Amino acid sequence: xxxxxxxxxxxxxxxxxxxxxxxxxxxxxxxxxxxxxxxxxxxxxxxxxxxxxxxxxxxxxxxxxxxxxxxxxxxxxxxxxxxxxxxxxxxxxxxxxxxxxxxxxxxxxxxxxxxxxxxxxxxxxxxxxxxxxxxxxxxxxxxxxxxxxxxx
Amino acid sequence: xxxxxxxxxxxxxxxxxxxxxxxxxxxxxxxxxxxxxxxxxxxxxxxxxxxxxxxxxxxxxxxxxxxxxxxxxxxxxxxxxxxxxxxxxxxxxxxxxxxxxxxxxx
Numbered sequence: 144x145x146x147x148x149x150x151x152x153x154x155x156x157x158x159x160x161x162x163x164x165x166x167x168x169x170x171x172x173x174x175x176x177x178x179x180x181x182x183x184x185x186x187x188x189x190x191x192x193x194x195x196x197x198x199x200x201x202x203x204x205x206x207x208x209x210x211x212x213x214x215x216x217x218x219x220x221x222x223x224x225x226x227x228x229x230x231x232x233x234x235x236x237x238x239x240x241x242x243x244x245x246x247x248x249x250x251x252x253x254x255x256x257x258x259x260x261x262x263x264x265x266x267x268x269x270x271x272x273x274x275x276x277x278x279x280x281x282x283x284x285x286x287x288x289x290x291x292x293x294x295x
Numbered sequence: 296x297x298x299x300x301x302x303x304x305x306x307x308x309x310x311x312x313x314x315x316x317x318x319x320x321x322x323x324x325x326x327x328x329x330x331x332x333x334x335x336x337x338x339x340x341x342x343x344x345x346x347x348x349x350x351x352x353x354x355x356x357x358x359x360x361x362x363x364x365x366x367x368x369x370x371x372x373x374x375x376x377x378x379x380x381x382x383x384x385x386x387x388x389x390x391x392x393x394x395x396x397x398x399x400x401x
Contacts, residue, residue, distance in 0.1 A: 161321070161322040161323040161325075162323045164321060164322055164323065165319065165321065165323065168352075183383065186352075186383045189352065190352075190354050190387065193321060193322075193354050194354055194355060197321075197322045197354065197355070197356060200322060201322070246392030247392070248392070250365070250366060250369060250396055258355040258358065258359065258391060259354070259355040261391065262354070262355055262387065262390065262391065265390050266390075
């Protein structure tokens with residue numbers, strides 16, 4: 144099935160608004176289920192892609208009209224997801240600097256901010272965040288199929 | 296546009312209030328859910344439980360709301376429990392380290 148191995152790309156451009164984040168999840172579900180990811184893996188990826196989109200919706204743009212672009216790069220055995228905005232105000236360095244979760248914290252110390260990035264890292268195999276002042280944020284993530292069975 | 300639109304139903308039996316969550320508790324649903332819960336959370340006399348059996352999706356937005364409810368109930372020394380947590384939701388609670396606050400008996 145070598146002819147099937149070529150990388151396939153699916154692009155999606157959404158308004159950077161909360162009610163459109165669900166479309167990213169629906170597209171992900173359609174794509175990931177085709178290449179054989181399990182229900183649980185897809186649930187994990189749905190959270191990860193939503194967290195990246197949520198950040199773009201909440202922090203990227205100071206005024207309405209901004210977009211979030213999502214690129215799915217699909218292989219036989221892995222899926223790459225790139226979430227990109229062209230906003231100005233997201234500080235990825237600071238947001239990702241303390242990726243620890245709340246395992247060692249008391250209730251008084253727990254703050255909801257920053258949890259999104261922690262979840263992305265925990266749920267995907269690879270996550271990379273690049274933020275350029277004034278030019279937006281790019282989040283690249285990857286998940287590999289866990290079942291390495293023979294493809295028919 | 297929604298596949299799993301978020302909604303809540305409430306069951307009240309004297310002081311006992313059970314809020315059942317249905318659908319996707321995401322960023323789009325957060326404001327409505329927070330507003331709905333406000334007066335219930337403020338009433339320390341209520342024995343409050345959230346039932347997550349029909350919750351199809353949650354992310355850091357929803358988890359943040361649960362944490363803020365937990366904190367407010369804790370400050371008022373008011374009761375708050377979370378019941379019927381689906382496996383994929385419990386996994387996120389465990390992963391983030393908040394199980395010990397939200398579902399200590401799960």
